[in-house]
Amino acid sequence: MKYFKIYLALFALIFASCEMQELPKSEVSKESVFNTEAGLELYTYSFYNNLPSAQDIYLGDDMSDYIARNSMAQFLTGGYGSNQSSGWSWSNLRNINFFLENNNSEEIDLAIRNHYNGLARFFRAYFYFDKVKRFGDVPWVGKVPDITDEELLYAGRDSRTLVMDSILADINYACENITTESDATSSTVTKWVAYALKSRICLFEGTFRKYHTNFGLQSTANLWLEQASSAAKQVMDNSGYALNYAGGTDLAYRNLFISTDPVNTEVMLAVIMDQELGILHGANWKYTSPTYGVKSSLTRQFVNSYLTLDGTPFTSNTDYETMIFPEEVKNRDLRLKQTIRLGDYKRVSGGQLIPAPPDFGYVLTGYMPIKWVLDDTYYDLRDYNDNSVSFIRYAEVLLNYAEAKAELGTLTDSDWAITIGALRARAGITGGLNQLPIEIDEYLQSTYFPEINNPVLLEIRRERGIELVMEGFRFDDLKRWKKGDLMKMNWRGFYVPELDVPMDLNEDGIDDVIFVEEVLSPLPDVSYEFVAVGATINNEPNPQRLTNGTNGELTWLDNIPRIWDEKRYFYPIPEQDYLMNPNLGQNPGWD
Numbered sequence: 001m002k003y004f005k006i007y008l009a010l011f012a013l014i015f016a017s018c019e020m021q022e023l024p025k026s027e028v029s030k031e032s033v034f035n036t037e038a039g040l041e042l043y044t045y046s047f048y049n050n051l052p053s054a055q056d057i058y059l060g061d062d063m064s065d066y067i068a069r070n071s072m073a074q075f076l077t078g079g080y081g082s083n084q085s086s087g088w089s090w091s092n093l094r095n096i097n098f099f100l101e102n103n104n105s106e107e108i109d110l111a112i113r114n115h116y117n118g119l120a121r122f123f124r125a126y127f128y129f130d131k132v133k134r135f136g137d138v139p140w141v142g143k144v145p146d147i148t149d150e151e152l153l154y155a156g157r158d159s160r161t162l163v164m165d166s167i168l169a170d171i172n173y174a175c176e177n178i179t180t181e182s183d184a185t186s187s188t189v190t191k192w193v194a195y196a197l198k199s200r201i202c203l204f205e206g207t208f209r210k211y212h213t214n215f216g217l218q219s220t221a222n223l224w225l226e227q228a229s230s231a232a233k234q235v236m237d238n239s240g241y242a243l244n245y246a247g248g249t250d251l252a253y254r255n256l257f258i259s260t261d262p263v264n265t266e267v268m269l270a271v272i273m274d275q276e277l278g279i280l281h282g283a284n285w286k287y288t289s290p291t292y293g294v295k296s297s298l299t300r301q302f303v304n305s306y307l308t309l310d311g312t313p314f315t316s317n318t319d320y321e322t323m324i325f326p327e328e329v330k331n332r333d334l335r336l337k338q339t340i341r342l343g344d345y346k347r348v349s350g351g352q353l354i355p356a357p358p359d360f361g362y363v364l365t366g367y368m369p370i371k372w373v374l375d376d377t378y379y380d381l382r383d384y385n386d387n388s389v390s391f392i393r394y395a396e397v398l399l400n401y402a403e404a405k406a407e408l409g410t411l412t413d414s415d416w417a418i419t420i421g422a423l424r425a426r427a428g429i430t431g432g433l434n435q436l437p438i439e440i441d442e443y444l445q446s447t448y449f450p451e452i453n454n455p456v457l458l459e460i461r462r463e464r465g466i467e468l469v470m471e472g473f474r475f476d477d478l479k480r481w482k483k484g485d486l487m488k489m490n491w492r493g494f495y496v497p498e499l500d501v502p503m504d505l506n507e508d509g510i511d512d513v514i515f516v517e518e519v520l521s522p523l524p525d526v527s528y529e530f531v532a533v534g535a536t537i538n539n540e541p542n543p544q545r546l547t548n549g550t551n552g553e554l555t556w557l558d559n560i561p562r563i564w565d566e567k568r569y570f571y572p573i574p575e576q577d578y579l580m581n582p583n584l585g586q587n588p589g590w591d
Contacts, residue, residue, distance in 0.1 A: 035105045040116040043099055047123040050092045052472070054271040054281040054389035058372045060472020062294055066302035066465065068364045068491035068556045069294035075571075076487055076562045082572040082590055087134050090141070096124045097144045111179070118177035122194050125170035129201050132163055133476055136570040136587060140166050156583040160215070164205055168227070171198045175231070182240070186262035186270045186388075192239035193269050195231045196392045199400040202228035204480050207407060211482040212569070225404045232401035236418070241268060241394040249428035254338035257371050258387050266394045273386040282383030283372035289380065290361040298340055298367035298469075300492040300553055301447055305462055306333040311424065311431025315443035321553075325358075325366055325494040326507050334428035335466055341368045343506055348376040357505040357512045360529045364544070364556045365493030366505075371470045390471070395423060399464045406457050411436065416456075420463050448486065479569050488562040493554025496546055502528045515546070565589065 033039035052060070063073040074080045099120045103113050131138045137157040145153055174194040181191050206224030209217040235241065244266040247255045256263050262270040273280050286293040308314050309331050320328065329342040337343060340358075347356040358368040372387065379385050402419040405411035413435050421433035437455045444458055452458050464477065478484055496503070502511035510527050517534040533546050533554070541559045546552040567589025578584045 030102060031105075034102050035107045037108060037112055040103060040108070040113070044116055044119045046095060047092075047099075047120065050096075050123050050127055051269075051271070051391060054273070054283075054385075055286075057271065057389050057391060057472045058281070058283050058470060059286065059293075059296075061470050061474045062296055063487075064474035065478065065486040065489050066299050066469065066474065068297045068299055068493070070364065071294065072557060072560050072562065075568065076564065077560075078563055082575040082578070082586065085572045085574040087131075087571065088574045088577045093124065093127055093141060094144055096120050096127065097142065100124075101144055114177040115179045118174040118194070119189055121170040122174035122178065122189055122197065125167045125174065125201065126197060128163060128167045128170075129204075132160065132167070133204070133479070134571050135573060136160060138163060139584075142166070154581050154583055156585065161217070161220075167201060168198075171201060174198075175234075184264055185272065186264045186267045186390075187272050189269065192235050192241065193392055195234045195239070196268055196394075196397050196400075198231035199228045199235070199397055199404070200392075202231060203400045203404050204476065206404065208480040210407065211480070222408060225407050228404035229401055229408065229410075232397045232404065235394070235397045236401060239268075239394075241266060241397075243394060243398075243422055243426055245426060249334050249426065251338070252426055253335050254371070256390060256393065258374055260386050260388060262388045262390065267388070267390045267392075268394060268397075269390070269392040271389045271391060273388060275386055280383050281385045281389065283385045283387070283389075284374055284379035285382055285384075287369050287373050288359070288362060288377075295362055295364055296369060296470075297364040297491075297493070297556075298369065299365055299489070300367070300494060301489065302465065302469075303328075303336070303340075303367050305444055305448075306336045306466060307424070307429060307462075308332055309334075309428055309430060311429050311433070313441045313443060315441070322495055322497070324497060324503070325505050328494070333424070333466065339369065339371050339469060341370055345370065345506070346375070348378075355506055355508050355510070357508075360513050360531050365491065365554055367493070369470060395467055396473075398423060399460070399467060403457075403460050403464065406454070406460050411456060420460060423463060423467055449481075449483070482569075484564045484568055487564045487568075490558055491556045492547075493556065495551075495553055496533075497551055499533070499550050502526075 033043055061067055062069060063075065074084060100117060103117055103120070105113070128138070128140070137160055139155045140158045140163050141155075171194060174189075175191060175198060178189065178191045178194055180188070183190050202224045206221045206228055209215065209224065210221040242265055243252075244256055244263045245252050246263070246265075256266060260273070262272065271281075287296065304315055304320065306314060314320055314328070314332060317323070326343070329336060337345070341356055342358075345356050346353045348354075358366050360366075362368060372385075372389070373379075374385060374387060398419040402411060402415065405415055416436050417434045425433055437459050440453070440455045440458060441462075444462055445452065449458060449461060452461075461481075465474065468474075478486055496515050499515055499517060502514040504510060505512040512527070513529045513531060515531050515533050517532065518537075519530045519532045523530060531544065532542060533544055534542055535545070536542055543557045543559060545555045545558065547555055567587065570587045572587050572590030573584055578586055
């Protein structure tokens with residue numbers, strides 16, 4: 001990442017400082033770090049290791065309701081327990097707390113010290129937010145423990161309210177004290193990034209408290225939702241960020257995910273690649289290889305949720321269930337064509353532009369992702385991707401604002417227009433942009449949220465799913481809405497009208513795939529792929545079927561049961577950690 005170059009440059013400054021003080025270069029003293037602003041800046045760059053990697057982000061939805069994959073996630077099976085759990089690591093926290101304890105030199109102006117403390121507390125807030133989402137109650141540690149401090153080293157877990165209040169105090173401090181307001185590289189934390197993270201944290205906690213009534217915290221939910229909307233509004237009114245429109249309705253959305261440099265009008269913080277340093281990622285490899293990765297494929301239930309261009313539900317069409325792929329993807333929210341392969345999608349191979357319909361050597365449902373995929377097939381071969389990967393962008397802030405206000409019951413027509421309406425307009429949608437919706441989409445409600453009778457909230461949840469798909473938000477969203485049961489949803493693919501008849505998926509006159517009872521050898525020399533949907537393959541249950549046997553929607557892994565129960569809203573404390581410190585206890589339901 002670009003800030004790594006700055007890190008190296010600052011290291012040179014610290015070494016120069018050591019030379020001036022005649023200190024050995026192998027012994028960078030505490031004073032040489034904490035008595036200079038350059039030293040403080042250098043130290044705070046080490047905090048960025050706390051943030052997710054590019055792969056963490058673009059594969060973050062691989063365990064969600066709308067992604068079919070080649071094998072069931074172990075967490076959703078009976079084979080997951082505390083001995084498989086992970087994430088109970090605290091070394092990054094120690095690094096942050098060490099900085100906060102030692103950044104007190106009077107040789108540096110107080111406002112400068114507060115700025116860097118603000119950065120440290122931003123990262124501590126993020127560190128703890130991640131821990132609370134994963135484990136629930138955790139110990140709050142606000143200092144570096146001494147190895148003799150057994151009371152701290154073997155402490156039990158603190159309450160959710162104490163930890164979340166402490167997170168809020170940290171992120172508030174960050175918002176108030178970080179002085180940097182812009183970064184053209186979108187690679188470092190600014191004041192507005194802090195406010196954006198605050199809106200994310202507070203929306204999560206407010207909705208978690210509202211819907212997880214078993215915690216008895218409903219009475220405080222609105223306080224968090226008000227904080228979420230307030231923080232988001234700060235970004236909207238003062239930051240200068242805006243939605244990206246470069247590329248027009250056909251490309252503005254996708255450009256956010258395939259650009260080498262972040263689209264810094266909208267992307268607020270990103271993981272940036274660097275060819276010189278060999279910092280690259282493997283999104284193409286993951287989303288095109290038939291053997292590497294989990295073959296992430298969007299489900300038909302989710303694709304059905306994309307509106308038509310006039311702003312009406314696609315599922316209002318009485319024939320939607322039996323529409324074949326080339327027809328169902330027409331006249332839809334233009335984010336669909338910027339998220340999966342369809343219609344006129346083409347790739348570059350050997351310098352030539354070639355049609356690229358869904359490839360059943362990879363895709364399981366027919367809905368093949370392109371969101372993070374570069375169009376040149378060169379990048380498919382290994383981890384060669386140099387496109388930046390966004391971690392926080394302005395569109396999320398708009399969604400956070402809209403949802404928090406809707407949950408509070410205070411969202412207005414004008415709020416809708418500048419948030420959901422603006423996002424839909426960028427996607428080419430023309431209807432319903434300026435007024436709150438008043439009609440419930442029965443398909444969306446019955447498929448995803450039967451307990452929600454508010455059309456505004458339903459539409460905001462639709463919009464959040466579509467705008468942020470494959471950016472790592474979905475599982476956390478399902479958890480905070482207490483909708484983990486959606487993880488048991490069967491994975492459906494596109495409609496196949498009959499067996500043994502080739503299908504042209506992109507209407508270029510060349511057949512692409514044929515579905516058959518059984519694939520026989522030798523294969524004929526034809527343009528299309530053969531996909532077996534019979535009951536068995538090699539005397540084993542076939543994971544790929546059709547809902548009606550010889551026609552219907554594609555299914556995947558219907559023969560493997562999914563498990564969801566109350567305990568899965570949190571991961572278990574890893575076995576080795578709670579055995580080492582029995583005071584931690586274990587999350588309910590896990591052994």
